[in-house]
Amino acid sequence: MNALNLTSPHNPHIKRIRALRQRKAREESGLFLVEGIRPVGEAVESGASLAYLCYAPERLTSDYARRLIQAQQAKGLPVYAVSAEVLESLADKENPQGIIAVVRRPQVTLDDLTAQNAPWVVAVVSPQDPGNIGTILRTMDAVGADALVLIEPSADPYHPKSVRASMGTIFWHPPVMTTFERFASWARAQGYHIYGTSAHGDTLYTEVARYERPAILLLGSEREGLTPEQAACCQRVIRLPMRGRATSLNLAVAAGVMLYAMMEKL
Numbered sequence: 001m002n003a004l005n006l007t008s009p010h011n012p013h014i015k016r017i018r019a020l021r022q023r024k025a026r027e028e029s030g031l032f033l034v035e036g037i038r039p040v041g042e043a044v045e046s047g048a049s050l051a052y053l054c055y056a057p058e059r060l061t062s063d064y065a066r067r068l069i070q071a072q073q074a075k076g077l078p079v080y081a082v083s084a085e086v087l088e089s090l091a092d093k094e095n096p097q098g099i100i101a102v103v104r105r106p107q108v109t110l111d112d113l114t115a116q117n118a119p120w121v122v123a124v125v126s127p128q129d130p131g132n133i134g135t136i137l138r139t140m141d142a143v144g145a146d147a148l149v150l151i152e153p154s155a156d157p158y159h160p161k162s163v164r165a166s167m168g169t170i171f172w173h174p175p176v177m178t179t180f181e182r183f184a185s186w187a188r189a190q191g192y193h194i195y196g197t198s199a200h201g202d203t204l205y206t207e208v209a210r211y212e213r214p215a216i217l218l219l220g221s222e223r224e225g226l227t228p229e230q231a232a233c234c235q236r237v238i239r240l241p242m243r244g245r246a247t248s249l250n251l252a253v254a255a256g257v258m259l260y261a262m263m264e265k266l
Contacts, residue, residue: 042168059098134165
C-alpha cells in the first residue's frame with residue numbers, strides 16, 4: 001500500500017489527530033476519531049464521511065483491514081502509515097488494533113426525526129459517561145430502535161469511549177443533541193407516546209401490557225432521575241424493581257432492560 005509515512009509524533013498531521021481526543025478540538029473541527037477494525041469498517045459501510053485513515057503496518061495483520069485501506073486509497077482518501085508508537089499516542093485504548101479513522105461528524109438535528117422515520121426513540125437526560133452513550137446505541141441497534149436523543153448538557157457522543165462502546169452502531173444511528181424544552185415540544189408535535197423511567201414510577205415494568213408507537217423511552221439523569229417537569233411529559237412512568245441494597249442501576253443497564261421489555265410489547 002502506497003501511503004504517506006508519518007513516523008514522528010511531532011508531525012503536524014499527527015498533532016491534529018491527537019488533538020481530537022479533546023472535546024473542544026472535536027467540536028471546532030467537526031471531526032472525531034474511530035479506533036479499531038470493526039468500527040472503522042462500520043464507518044465505511046455506513047457511508048460516513050471519512051477525512052483520512054492512519055494505520056501501523058506492523059500492527060495490522062487483518063486481511064479485511066488491509067483490503068479496506070486499499071479500497072479507500074483507490075477512492076482518493078488520504079492514508080497515512082505510522083509507527084506503532086505513533087498509533088499508540090493517537091489511540092484512546094491501550095494496545096490499539098492498528099487502524100484509526102478520522103471521520104466528519106454527521107449534521108443531524110431533531111428536525112430530521114419524525115414519527116414516520118423514527119417510530120421508536122430513546123431520549124436520555126444529561127448523560128455524563130460517554131461509555132454509557134455508546135452502550136445504549138449498541139443495545140438500541142440490537143432491539144431495532146431508531147434514534148437516540150441526548151438532552152443537554154450531555155457528554156460528547158463522539159468521545160472515543162462512546163464511539164468504541166457503540167461498536168460502530170453510532171454511524172447507523174447518529175445521536176441528536178437538544179434541550180429538554182425543544183425535545184418536549186417536538187415530541188408533542190409528532191404525537192409520540194413518552195414512557196419515562198424512575199425509581200418512583202407508578203407502574204412496574206412487568207405490568208405494562210403494551211407500548212404504543214410512535215414511542216419514546218425517556219431515561220432520567222444518572223444522578224437525579226427525572227425531574228417533576230420531565231415526568232409530567234410522560235404518558236407513563238415505569239420503575240424497575242430493586243430488591244437489594246443498591247438504589248439504582250447503571251444507566252446503560254437500565255436502558256437495556258427497558259428496551260428489551262419494550263421490544264416484546266411494541
